[in-house]
Every structure is written in structure tokens, then in C-alpha cells.
Amino acid sequence: MRYSFRMFFLACLLSLNLAIAQQQVVANDVERGEKLYSRRCGACHSIDVNRIGPKHRGLLGRTAGSLTDYDYSDALSHSSVVWTKETLNAWLENPQALIPGQKMGFRLxxxxxxxxxIAYLVRLKD
Ligand code: HEC
Structure with missing residues (x-):
């Protein structure tokens, strides 16, 4: 009886530890993502201001080319792509393949x- 209680207690501790470790992995991805964002995207983009490229806050779930205060290429503004983790991944890998005629001259x-x-962009609050 005593023994099984101890086993139960240990199992709880173990799963709590795993849950914390899992959270930590996600937090690390987001933190790395933030640094990478400024290094790789920061020359053209920022979160809250349109620059060479459009601002990114609220990106997830938005239709491509749909900000009203940024001058998109015709290809992007007529696109019906919706930004999800999957479409973003395809865009960053090869924007021209996803939306031919677009004007972002960059591939990751x-x-x-x-x-x-993407983990970082997903976490951005609206
Ligand atoms: C050399 C400049 C440049 C770099 C570097 C760059 N972009 Fe862009 N990005 C653009 C331009 C220009 C557009 C507008 C494309 C169009 O209108 O066809 C754009 C558009 C986008 C869009 C579409 C947004 C919308 O409102 O539909 C996303 C998403 C995006 N970029 C993500 C990124 C990310 C993430 C990075 C870094 C990994 C990055 N870009 C790096 C120039 C750049």
C-alpha cells in the first residue's frame, strides 16, 4: 500500500516534469524565433510598421495581401491564400512557388x- 502510493507520487512528479520540459521547448523555439526574425526578416519587415514589406502583427488567420495600408503586388493582393503555419512555411521556403508574381525577394x-x-509569429498578440 505504502509502496504503491509512493509509485503514484513519483509518476505524478515525472509527468509534471515532462509537462514543464515541454513548455520550455516551446518557449525556447519562440525565443529563438524572435532573434531569427530580427536577423532574417528585420531588414524589410517589422511587427507593427509597414516597411519594405508589410507589418506582421495579426498575421495568422489573415488572407494574404489584405492590409489596406500597404502596397502589395497584384499577385499578393489577388491571392486567396490564408496565413497558417503550413502556408507560411511554404511561403518562406519559396514565395514564388506559392504565389507566382509576388515581390518578396527572399527565401529561408x-x-x-x-x-x-513561425512559432514566434503564431504567439504574437493582435
Ligand atoms: C528583402 C526584403 C524582405 C525580406 C528579407 C523578407 N521579406 Fe517578407 N515581404 C517582403 C515584401 C516586399 C513583401 C510584399 C510581397 C508582395 O506584395 O508581393 C513581403 C511579404 C511578406 C508576407 C505576406 C504578408 C501579408 O500581409 O500578406 C509575409 C508573411 C512575409 N513577407 C514574411 C516574411 C518573413 C517571416 C521573413 C523573414 C524570414 C521575411 N518575410 C523576409 C520583403 C521581404
Missing amino acids: KKEDERQDI
């Missing part, structure tokens, strides 16, 4: 960097 080849930047 590294899968892990794309994933971290």
Missing part, C-alpha cells in the same frame, strides 16, 4: 529556422 532554406520564426 533552413527548415528549423522557418519553424522557429
